[in-house]
Amino acid sequence: MNTSKIKRSPGRPKREEHDATIDQTILRTASQLFMDYGYEAVSLQQIAKACGITKASIYYHFESKAKLFTTSVTSMLNLAKMHTLRIMEQDKPLYDRLEQLAEVKLAKPHGDFEMIMREARPTLSAEQLQLIISAEENIHDVLIDSFQQSMDTGEIRPGNALFLAHTFASLITIGNKEITSSLGNLSHNLIELFWNGMK
Template identity: 60%
Template sequence: MNTPHSKDQEPKRSPGRPKRLEQDAPMNELILQTASRLFMEYGYEPVSLQQIAKVCGVTKASIYYHFINKSQLFTAAVTSMMGMARSSSLRIMQQEDLPLYDRLVTLAEVKLRFPHGDFETIMREAGGSLSQDQREEIRLSEEKIHDILVDAFRTGIDKGEIRHVQPLLMAHTLASMLMLGNREISKDFGTSPADLAREIIDMFWNGVSVGAKVSQS
């Protein structure tokens, strides 16, 4: 006689394992987004996997299902964040119907709209816990963002919008200025991201532009 299979006869899943494979991607994305936000706000050491799990509304075992340990999650979260930043930067800088100056202002405002902790400090804090491969992976993801600016600056030089300055030097200089701007926004001095973005780009532009200084109006 055939008997129906009861739920008790189903193989038990390991703790924290999502019930359906199609849940893996959304859960993975939730963990990465939450982890990157917490790491960027509080730094590497103060944030635990248990805290990340709590904010995600899942068990710690769910975190371990997707990521082996904290350093792997940190690396994945940071590179994912930088990947999104690269895509956003690329969309802005590819709008070649706009002057380079205007695109840089837009880029700066987008970056300053989401203040976070000092990335260099966070990386120094995490450095001892990361493998060489993990540090290299993060470094390469950061370089991909700089490459977008390098290409834009080369085109700007060819068009006569900016002086013949080393494009990579300009990219790193602007990135450093925006990092300092992020610190000012984080201090909550009341300066809006839009105003500070224009101030920073004006300072940068007045150093690299071919023509007269940009109006402060």
């Protein structure tokens, strides 16, 4: 029997190699729009238009806005963790690493993440919410480890590494709302304030 002429049953189209690229384009675009304008203000149609694809294409890759938001935000947070780890693992004084990290994080100001999460929360499942929370905590864990190591070596005085990590993150959030200072001055001023507080 010649099986070459047997037609495949209709169903979901075979996933093409370029689908992975489309996924990344959608995630990158969606995360930028969500961070710039918030959850409620951004529609799937806007994301599709920015990507140069149809809304149906987004639904092909992501079943809902909540799913797209969760995946895009966790991907963004995982990337932020990698950048944070790369900077904090350098063989430099803690002050210099923190200042470099502040410069990187302030280079791309965005909306208030807490406000964005408040908007999105009612539409997210418990599992989706936990994924985002865990991804954010992973970044704090990098900072916690760095502060604890500096305490152990005597570079900074003993204290609560978790508190320092959240305080640093809060200062960066405030810095993202600052519009009057130059980037260099702003990151330096924030680290000076934070560093003197630790001392």
